[in-house]
Amino acid sequence: MKTMSTLVTAAALALTLSAGAHAGTVSPMQVDGATTVDTAKARSLFDSEVAFVDVRKDSDWDAGRIPGAIHLDIKSVFNDDNLSQEVGKDEAVVFYCNGESCPRSANACKMAVGWGFSKVYYYRDGFPAWKAAGNPVE
Numbered sequence: 001m002k003t004m005s006t007l008v009t010a011a012a013l014a015l016t017l018s019a020g021a022h023a024g025t026v027s028p029m030q031v032d033g034a035t036t037v038d039t040a041k042a043r044s045l046f047d048s049e050v051a052f053v054d055v056r057k058d059s060d061w062d063a064g065r066i067p068g069a070i071h072l073d074i075k076s077v078f079n080d081d082n083l084s085q086e087v088g089k090d091e092a093v094v095f096y097c098n099g100e101s102c103p104r105s106a107n108a109c110k111m112a113v114g115w116g117f118s119k120v121y122y123y124r125d126g127f128p129a130w131k132a133a134g135n136p137v138e
Contacts, residue, residue, distance in 0.1 A: 025101055025102075025103060026100055026101060027099075027100050027101070027102060027103045027105070027106045027124055028103075028106050028124075029124070030122070031106050031109040031110055031113070031120075031122050032110075032113065033109075033110075033113030033120060034095075034109040034110075034112075034113055034120040034121065034122040035120070035121050035122065036121075036122045036124055037094070037121050037122065037123050037124075038125065039123075039125055039129045039130060039133045039135070041121075042094060042096070042121075042123045042125075042130065043130075043133070043135055045092065045094050045121060046066065046094075046135070050092040050093065050094055050121070051070060051086065051087045051091065051092070051093045051094065052066050052068065052069040052070065052093075052094045052095075052096060052123075053069065053070045053071075053072055053083070053086070053087070053093055053094065053095050053096070053108065054066065054069040054070065054071050054072070054096060054097070054127070055072055055073065055074040055078055055095060055096075055097050055104045055105055055107075055108045056071075056073065056097050056098055056102070056104060056127070057073055057075065058071075058073060060097075060098060060127075061073075064127070064131065064137045064138070065127065065137065065138060066096065066127065066130055066135070066136075066137065066138075067136050067137065067138045069096075070086045070087075072086070072108075074097075074104045074107060074108050078108060078111070080111075080115040083112060083115070083117070084115075087117070089115070089116050089117050089118060090118055090119065091119060092119040092121065093112065093117060093119065093120060093121065094121040094123050095108040095109050095112070095120070095121070095122060095123065096123040096126040096127055096130070097126050097127070098126050098127060098128060099124070099125055099126040099127070099128045099129060100124055100125065100126075102126060105122060105123060105124065105126060106122060106124070109122045
């Protein structure tokens with residue numbers, strides 16, 4: 001019985017350490033080949049009808065999003081073909097996720113730049129900042 005207790009304790013410790021490793025994730029300030037934008041610039045791009053791509057998971061998308069955004073979950077459907085069906089490689093596109101603790105939009109920007117998209121905007125502050133600023137959500 002003591003061995004089982006030791007295994008359970010070790011498993012719990014491993015889970016705790018694993019969760020802690022992700023809790024401190026901070027997205028990069030900039031992405032090579034992309035332009036980092038703040039909330040005011042993101043709103044200006046939104047008002048200019050630039051495409052916004054939400055790369056968050058389905059449950060985050062379902063809980064609220066920037067109106068008219070395109071949903072391409074980076075872990076399941078985000079790829080060159082799917083993005084190209086929505087946005088031309090020479091068209092402006094804004095990527096966002098759940099803010100500075102979420103690396104999804106930075107990763108999406110890196111991939112899009114690598115695929116040849118030339119007008120990539122990295123909205124690092126993402127949906128939380130958008131919503132906090134009183135911008136429209138759906």
